[in-house]
Amino acid sequence: MIIDRTRVLRTPRLVLRTFEQGDLDSLHAIRSREDVNRYLYSSPLSRDETAAKLSTRIEQHSTLAEPGDTLLLAVALRGPDGEAGEVIGDVNLEWQHGDHRQAEVGYVLHPEHAGRGFATEATRPLIDLAFTELGVHRVCGRLDGRNAASARVLEKLGMRREAHLRENEYVKGEWTDEVVYAVLVREWEGAASL
């Protein structure tokens, strides 16, 4: 087991921890919003749908043991004691199947906490973990071509814009563009040593 439920990641302002049943209100406050879902594959969730999503996260996405696993962590503000406080979003790391040593990151933040660098700060340790502990060769991020805030997050993380695919997906009743960003392990290590 590389990551289990006991693992907590800390950044200067945030604590990343696995989800718990007590996170239902916080998760629903985010996932029920129209604006949050605008450029996601999902639509606003009912409370029951959020509860089902939370259970899946707890049961299936709290550990990383082998390629094919996806880790989904709650992003909490660090309280005065340094411990996890209010949950303001989530980040995920998908360790992809196969021999190619690839991974993908994703993130969702409550709009009330947007624009303060939290998504960038929360995603950095997951990329680091992918390279240093999973032995991944390349980490990517994919987004709707209109999602400028998400593109900016990946640029701030040092990722390269590799592709802009024109209307390659049909999402929620419309053709959408997909943009792909990525960083290689040597680029990540090179940036860290600067």
Ligand SMILES: CC(C)(COP(=O)(O)OP(=O)(O)OC[C@H]1O[C@@H](n2cnc3c(N)ncnc32)[C@H](O)[C@@H]1OP(=O)(O)O)[C@@H](O)C(=O)NCCC(=O)NCCS
């Ligand atoms: C995308 C998202 C995660 C960004 O979270 P965040 O905590 O605000 O991100 P950060 O503060 O780390 O960085 C956001 C950057 O985008 C910029 N930005 C925000 N809105 C923008 C817009 N409409 N156009 C261009 N840039 C924008 C911010 O200014 C900031 O850049 P800066 O630090 O250079 O000023 C958040 O808006 C979100 O959860 N959206 C809904 C879910 C989603 O779309 N997730 C991504 C799926 S790919």
